[in-house]
Amino acid sequence: MSYRAPVKDMLFAMKELANIDAIAQLPGFEDAGYDTAQAVLEECAKLNEDVVAPLNWEGDINPSHFSDGKVHATPGFKAAFDQYTQGGWQGLHHPADVGGQGLPKLIHAACQEMVNAANLSFALCPLLTDGAIEALLTAGSDEQKATFIPKMIDGTWTGTMNLTEPQAGSDLAAVRTRAEPQPDGSYRIFGTKIFITWGEHDMAENIVHLVLARVVGAPEGVKGISLFICPKFLVNADGSLGPRNDVHCVSIEHKMGIKASPTAVLQFGDNGGAVGYLVGQENRGLEYMFVMMNAARFGVGVQGLAVSDRAYQRAVAYARDRVQSRPVDGSVPGAAAIIHHPDVRRMLLTMRATAEGCRAMSLVAAAAYDAAHHHPDAAVRQQNQAFYEFMVPLVKGYSTETSLEVTSLGVQVHGGMGFIEETGAAQHYRDAKILTIYEGTTAIQANDLIGRKTARDGGQTAKAIAAQIAATEEALAARPSADAKAFARRLAAARADFLAVVDFVAGQTKASPNAVFAGSVNYLMLAGNLMAGWQMGRALMAAEDRLAAGDDVAFMQAKIATARFYADHLLTRTAGLRESIVDGHAGVTAMALEAF
Amino acid sequence: MSYRAPVKDMLFAMKELANIDAIAQLPGFEDAGYDTAQAVLEECAKLNEDVVAPLNWEGDINPSHFSDGKVHATPGFKAAFDQYTQGGWQGLHHPADVGGQGLPKLIHAACQEMVNAANLSFALCPLLTDGAIEALLTAGSDEQKATFIPKMIDGTWTGTMNLTEPQAGSDLAAVRTRAEPQPDGSYRIFGTKIFITWGEHDMAENIVHLVLARVVGAPEGVKGISLFICPKFLVNADGSLGPRNDVHCVSIEHKMGIKASPTAVLQFGDNGGAVGYLVGQENRGLEYMFVMMNAARFGVGVQGLAVSDRAYQRAVAYARDRVQSRPVDGSVPGAAAIIHHPDVRRMLLTMRATAEGCRAMSLVAAAAYDAAHHHPDAAVRQQNQAFYEFMVPLVKGYSTETSLEVTSLGVQVHGGMGFIEETGAAQHYRDAKILTIYEGTTAIQANDLIGRKTARDGGQTAKAIAAQIAATEEALAARPSADAKAFARRLAAARADFLAVVDFVAGQTKASPNAVFAGSVNYLMLAGNLMAGWQMGRALMAAEDRLAAGDDVAFMQAKIATARFYADHLLTRTAGLRESIVDGHAGVTAMALEAF
Structure with a gap:
């Protein structure tokens, strides 16, 4: 069952609800009107429909696997990732001065839906890289930005977020990973991080880990946490790769879903300390991380509506095809395609209305983000920022919680076939369950x-x-x-x-x-x-x-x-x-x- | 995480809500009062806690597998099945004259919950065997009853229900499997049946397939369907096994859950026709099947509340153990076990209240069934029958639909660990999804x-x-x-x-x-x-x-x-x-x- 990006629905919501014409009036977005959006979305649809979506099932049956300290991505993923990054999709909404295209979050959100609907596991690599880019844009030095961001945008390197530790999940105050200051201004990092999405893989030549750690002597709790860059390979002054850093993947998890996305346990400093570079100021790590987490939370909300739409499309296709029983209103003389049955239509409409509602909510929120960052009037910026911040937990929480219901209905529409893995509906059901958990539970x-x-x-x-x-x-x-x-x-x-x-x-x-x-x-x-x-x-x-x-x-x-x-x-x-x-x-x- | 059968809760519901004292007044149930129930439940708890429950995870990682036409059950299952049947659990509520113990459905329902909470995949084998026994009790000849039922009760043989065909799922009118009458009164069966639970395995020496098929020349639609016994091995006059019948497993499904339960594709008659024996009268098969389906639907409802309770128990254990964050009311000075957090308690109570409510509903329905079958007053019987029949779709539909929410919350309470298969919460989530589908979708x-x-x-x-x-x-x-x-x-x-x-x-x-x-x-x-x-x-x-x-x-x-x-x-x-x-x-x- 192939994926069709709902470009027309997206453009409708962008024009009628998120008011893209107004966004195109904002300084810096003069070229980002409806026509641009349409052209970008159509291009994005092609890539995700033709290249990324066909790898979704492959990733489920042939997940990332770990051997000898290395993680091997699902066959086909690296080629698709190269096409994705070479097409400029990683930098779509990042500033032009670091290699991005500077488009509004509104357009990015629609594109983000497509790659996630096509393949949640795949999309997580760009999503986490985005998070790392956001963190550096927020608090990185000019040198750090210049060194790391362009290579993350062009796909040479990817990024990760290292927050969780065995004893520190929702409770980041409990982070214990330790950073020891060095005479040269760098730090040595020691500790264990778990649940690190795309924390190790073979799709890029380097991985830029953004790591929460506690500088020796820092205060207890959340006010003693700092943010560090800790790349897999150190980077020479000329930007070329230097020696391997002391951060190593020791295992990846055996998960219910998003199996192609490797979830790594990373060990820092087992051989003398992983070299880390402080981002911003000491003890302000959580504050920076929140900027990045808000972006990531919004992104996970988009994942929720994306998998909902994908499950919907699959269910509609089956409901049109599967013939079973006569309609209760006698409108068809014999057995009919099950889409004729009112309860099947109720299920499909529940799925569709949920996906459309969540999409509309996320796009309107994205437009508010754009106005909050680009509007010339400070009061309007402030108003939009407040709206956006109110919406982030709703986009994240509601779009993902409802994706559980939607993907369950997706299996249900398929009847017994839904429970058979090869049908594909079950994968969405399994994949979706992580969405209400990561980047902050509901x-x-x-x-x-x-x-x-x-x-x-x-x-x-x-x-x-x-x-x-x-x-x-x-x-x-x-x-x-x-x-x-x-x-x-x-x-x-x-x-x-x-x-x-x-x-x-x-x-x-x-x-x-x-x-x-x-x-x-x-x-x-x-x-x-x-x-x-x-x-x-x-x-x-x-x-x-x-x-x-x-x-x-x-x-x-x-x-x-x-x-x-x-x-x-x-x-x-x-x-x-x-x-x-x-x-x-x-x-x-x-x-x-x-x-x- | 071990399973603890909620014997005390069950006895409370049986006494206070389902009025077991009144059931013990019914003719035939004189010995089936509260004390008997307590003794039976305690014994049943032991077996399921100690023997059946520990095999649940094993069945997930080491599912039934198919090779060379044979299905090999998960290691340990056969030994557990022998203990189960030798303990008399298969015949608990079946009549004494066919080898059962003649206890009320009320007591059986509680025992049924335990085996299902312990291990859904395992419990399906007795559940389907029960269905076959019910069908024969309803419409079988005395000879058929004598030949097949005692051996299904003592576990020498098991039973299956063969309804579904590729084009006939919910719509049994579309059944095409064909039965050709033979001069000796038997039939030859030809066709393909799918989704046959425990349709082939190595836990018993014979499998008694109950098969819906259409006698050549029968009317179209549901009024032309007959019910046949079609054993894997034919049975000699002395009850010993005769030649292999022409019914063969050609594959089993790759499913999202209940992986230890083999879901077989059975091919009838590829080598001349499978020998089948008509049950009851020609063309009344669906009517007989409905008796059996009502029992099975009730049983699937019990599966729903069983997996809910199991998921609840697992979540409580984790919530008591996992320390994370300070309670919002400041009742604990530092980080506390997450059961202190109001939202975790809300989730646990949603799980618990759902399981308790569904359990109470099913036990009250079971008591009505007992009264409908044993009460001396015809009007009371009729009233109880109407009540029971009203409740069956609710026990089936509500207890299973809610099990999806409950098992999802079970994963959610575990946070990121819930998504890791080894934790066990995800298995319940995957297993439960079949419950809203089989034995009639919601x-x-x-x-x-x-x-x-x-x-x-x-x-x-x-x-x-x-x-x-x-x-x-x-x-x-x-x-x-x-x-x-x-x-x-x-x-x-x-x-x-x-x-x-x-x-x-x-x-x-x-x-x-x-x-x-x-x-x-x-x-x-x-x-x-x-x-x-x-x-x-x-x-x-x-x-x-x-x-x-x-x-x-x-x-x-x-x-x-x-x-x-x-x-x-x-x-x-x-x-x-x-x-x-x-x-x-x-x-x-x-x-x-x-x-x-």
Whole structure:
């Protein structure tokens, strides 16, 4: 089952929802309008459809493997990676002065969806390299930037993020990897890092590890963590490769999914110390890492909607093909393709509406990021930054949690064949499960949503967004169509649920932390659902307008039906979540720990 | 992580909810009271904890494998199977006159949970053998019963159900396997059956295949299907094994989960025809198969709650052990075991409440089955039969759909370790996904719920159950405790949602089949949630009473907290489902098939 990048859907969302025309007005993005986006997306689609997607199943049956200290990538991956980087895709949104193309995050997000839908395992290598680039752009010296970034952009080298240790997963305060200052200004790094994605491989000549470690004598906890560059091969002054550094892969994990992506255990300093170079200032490592993590979290959210769309496409193809039973309405005299059955359509629409809603949410967030970084007006920048930061845990948490439901439905549509690995649906189900875990579990995203994004400003950002949603409701309600009116009603109910929860969170986090945090993930799910649903409501209006103009009738009708489905089947979930959040902690707190 | 059978929880539900004392009053069950149940469950727990559970992971890494036409079971499985059958567990609930122990389904259901929680793959062999025994008990001749059943009960032979063909999955009307009558009264069977669980293996000396086939000249569709016994080895008059029959395994599937359970493709009649013996009358095969399928569907529901409980136990153990981050309420000065974190407790309680609710629902249904078959009063039998039949699609559908959420949470509690296969949480996640598919997908269960169980009697059975639930609400509301009052309120809301949906289904199925069937699975999820929740409300009252009597304080407090959690976090989901069902078909029907 081949992958078809949803270029038309992406362009619709970019134009109608994320307002790419406004992005193209921002300084530095003058050439990044709709036509550019269309050309870039079409090119990107070709590469991912023809080259990257066909390797997805191959990566599952022939995963990365480890022998003699080396990791061998799935056959075909290196050639595809070379095409990817030589095509300029690694540098798409990075600044031109380090070798990138300087395009908006809005366009990058769409391209990022494609490579992830094509092949999650493959896409992780560019994703982590992006993270390393972001970290160096944020805090690296000019020399560090010049030395490392262009080679990561052109694919000669790749990057990694080294955070986790056996005792330090969600809790980075527990990081123990140690950095000893050397007379020459460098450091020696000692310690063990685990779960390092693409931490060792043979697709590039060098790997630039970005490593969290504690300088000897640094304070305890998160305020004593620094960030280091620790390349696999040291780099000579002329940029050529020097000696092998003392960082070695000792094993890779045997995982349920994303099997082609090697997950390495890296040992630093077993032979005298790995040479590391401080990035920025000592003890500010976590702060830099957060910049990079926000980018990576957004990227993982995109992975969620990407695998959802891929699972959807596969399920539709099967549902059109598989003939089984007569439709309940008698519309076909004998057995029909199962897409005729209402429950199959319900499953497919759940998948489709989820993917579309999450895509719209992520693209609107990406556009806010672009405005936050490029708008000439500081107040507008600040406003967009607040919006973007509010959205990051939702893009990450909601798009990935829903990808579990979507990929499960993808298997379900296939019936018994879905459970057979060769069908391919099961791989999406297995792959997706990591997305709610890495780059911060859903609970970690929810803590961020509650703490930094809601309680800290007393719910102001949340309420400002709710006010925008109310405006969308009014516009929907003023329309003559039954679909728009129904959507307005559902959206209003969901917004009321959201506001009740925001008040609860803003009011109670200090006084009753257990009660609030017992509802943290439910709050994230409610908020993510509402934000995606809001965009679906805007999409409904745009589609109605273009339909009235006679524009692409079937496409616009499908947009309207999908939006209506979102309202009736997904937005309706917020009522129950609200109850669980504001009045659902009694059982949680009453249960004695030893009684579990 | 070892398995501990929840004997105490089971006995609580059997006594307080399923009323085992009343079952022990029924003719034939005089010795099957609480004390017997306790003795049987404790014995069963030992076997499954010590022998069957330790083979679960082994089966995943060393699955059944096929070579030269033979299937080799996972090492250790045969010895465990011998212990299982020699212990009398295969015949627990089958009649004494065919070698069983004649115990109630109520006790069997609890034992069935244990073997499935211990090892889903292993448990499938007895489960399918049970199905074959049921079919023969229903429609077999005395000679067939005498020849085949005792040997299936003592484990010398096993049984299978051969329904599916490549073109006939959910749609059994499409069965093409052909049976040619022979002069001696036997038949020759020709065709291909797929997805045959334990269809070939080396754990028993013979395999009794029960096969759906179409006698030459039979009517088209479901009314032309007959049921045949087609043993792997023919059986001589003295019961000894005769020649090899012409049914052969040509391959087994490469599956996402339950890997130790061989899923066979069986070829019948490639060398002249497989000898088959008609069971009952020609063309009534589907009717007989439905008896057996109802038993198997109930059994698969039990598999769902079993894997949920196993995943829960594993997650609790990890959450107690894994230290990470400081609790948000500052109750521990430093990093604490993650069970201290409210979101982890929410996840664990979601898992626990789901497993307990589904267990209670299944045990109450099993007791109704016992009363339906053993009560001296025909009206009581009929009433219990209607209740049981209403519950079967809910036990199957709800307990398995929720097992997907529960096993996913099980992985999530483990964080990154959950994605590593050796941890074991991922196996439950992979295994569980088949449960919503085999023995009728959730949609097939939902069709049954709508068609035969709701629309056919105009919603009378559903409303009679709702009336019983209303009585529970009143009893809850009359109690002084906040927990009981809160539960009464949630239960009343969920029951109102259920009744609105029942009216919609009963009133609209004929006139608007697409609208009703677009909500079929949501109706099943709503009804299952309510039925399990109802039992949790009854459990809450029983626990309060026993707590007041000073009985097992910590246990009863945990029961109350779990019930309260169920009310606030799970019962609250019905409101959204109701909306989607009664007012959610616009998008489904508006979406053009070619637009997907």
